[in-house]
Amino acid sequence: MASTNDSKILTALKAAGTDYFLSVPCKLLGGLIESLEQDHSVQYYPVTREEEGLGMCLGASLAGRLPCILMQDSGLGNCVNAFASTLQYYQTPMVLVISLRGTPGEKVGAQVPMGMMTKDLLALLRIPVLHCHHGEDLNELETFAHHARVAEGPVAVLIDFNLAESGK
Amino acid sequence: MKRCQLLKNIKAQMNDALVVCNIGIPSQELYSLGDQDNYFYMLGGMGLCCSAGLGLAHNTAKPVLAIEGDGAVLMNMGALATIGNCAPGNFTLMIVDNGSYGSTGDQPTFTSRRTRLAEVARGAGCANVVECRGEDIAEPLDAALQSAESTVILVKVESGNEKVGAIPLNPVIIRERFRARVQA
Numbered sequence A: 001m002a003s004t005n006d007s008k009i010l011t012a013l014k015a016a017g018t019d020y021f022l023s024v025p026c027k028l029l030g031g032l033i034e035s036l037e038q039d040h041s042v043q044y045y046p047v048t049r050e051e052e053g054l055g056m057c058l059g060a061s062l063a064g065r066l067p068c069i070l071m072q073d074s075g076l077g078n079c080v081n082a083f084a085s086t087l088q089y090y091q092t093p094m095v096l097v098i099s100l101r102g103t104p105g106e107k108v109g110a111q112v113p114m115g116m117m118t119k120d121l122l123a124l125l126r127i128p129v130l131h132c133h134h135g136e137d138l139n140e141l142e143t144f145a146h147h148a149r150v151a152e153g154p155v156a157v158l159i160d161f162n163l164a165e166s167g168k
Numbered sequence B: 001m002k003r004c005q006l007l008k009n010i011k012a013q014m015n016d017a018l019v020v021c022n023i024g025i026p027s028q029e030l031y032s033l034g035d036q037d038n039y040f041y042m043l044g045g046m047g048l049c050c051s052a053g054l055g056l057a058h059n060t061a062k063p064v065l066a067i068e069g070d071g072a073v074l075m076n077m078g079a080l081a082t083i084g085n086c087a088p089g090n091f092t093l094m095i096v097d098n099g100s101y102g103s104t105g106d107q108p109t110f111t112s113r114r115t116r117l118a119e120v121a122r123g124a125g126c127a128n129v130v131e132c133r134g135e136d137i138a139e140p141l142d143a144a145l146q147s148a149e150s151t152v153i154l155v156k157v158e159s160g161n162e163k164v165g166a167i168p169l170n171p172v173i174i175r176e177r178f179r180a181r182v183q184a
Helices: A004-015 A027-038 A050-062 A080-087 A109-124 A135-151 A161-165 B003-010 B025-032 B049-057 B070-075 B078-086 B117-123 B138-146 B171-183
Strands: A018-023 A043-046 A066-072 A094-100 A129-132 A154-160 B018-021 B039-041 B064-069 B091-097 B129-133 B151-156
Touching: A004 A018, A004 A027, A004 A094, A004 A135, A018 A027, A018 A050, A027 A043, A027 A066, A027 A094, A027 A161, A043 B078, A050 A066, A050 A080, A050 A094, A050 B049, A050 B078, A050 B171, A066 A135, A094 A109, A094 A135, A094 A161, A109 A129, A109 A154, A129 A135, A135 A154, A135 A161, A154 A161, B003 B025, B003 B138, B018 B025, B018 B049, B018 B171, B025 B039, B025 B064, B039 B171, B049 B064, B049 B070, B049 B078, B049 B091, B064 B070, B070 B091, B070 B117, B078 B117, B091 B117, B091 B138, B117 B129, B117 B151, B129 B138, B138 B151
Parallel strands: A018 A043, A018 A066, A066 A094, A094 A154, A129 A154, B018 B039, B018 B064, B064 B091, B091 B151, B129 B151
Antiparallel strands: none
């Protein structure tokens, strides 16, 4: 079920000009994915792996779109080379929406290691981060997502465990 | 016939298409045959050429041709499932299968042994999969570029590379002029 926060996220992304959406599933992003499946005002496709989605983002950007990919933080680990030597090399504006797993409250132990590395990985890749802990943090989302065009590169929105669970 | 000869033979056929070309020697060979603004050279990200082509095809009405290699497709095989389920009619994927990793020293890929990428593509959901030899590419490529349905062409060529240098273009220049061509 999509929550009020999910619709707030989607509204902000669309207001920022994001119009091509891809996803690799995460339980925490389930509501957002469901909203995208039902929203016929934007293009949305599920993909098999994060790197593949980044390739599609590059292609969409070549047609002038502002693409957005949803993924779990574990998927970020699949993407390092694609970011550095492709998306960033061509200075590709795009928005990442990443569910941050593995923080206290997490039930799956295997989610903890990548959760601990996620912000460091994004910092290493010089990808600007908006970390959303609470519903009110989403008020910054539209401006932040639009920053991808100004910065001519990827920007990442981190969705906290607590934020994804609240508002349902 | 080797890949470079194949590229030379189809060059005129690709004039009206937006071409996204595989990383490494394939792009370098294409560049050496005569640079054009409808060519997007993948300079990094092995395997992502077909995905970039798909993302482009989703957002333009013009015909898009992704020129991939067998090694690159093996590296991003999930993309065949996405193409099989989500590719629009203006998207053509041409897999140039020479059974080897050309850019890294012609090490054999599994397509030189038991793997058949045309069957993988069919199994992944691609409805129109055509197989041909390099010598016979003209007709299936024309048909695919004009078709209202997405096509995957698996074209068999011999292993081997031309001696060509790196592409002396800045990535943002490649991006900008290609974007202008897409939107023209």
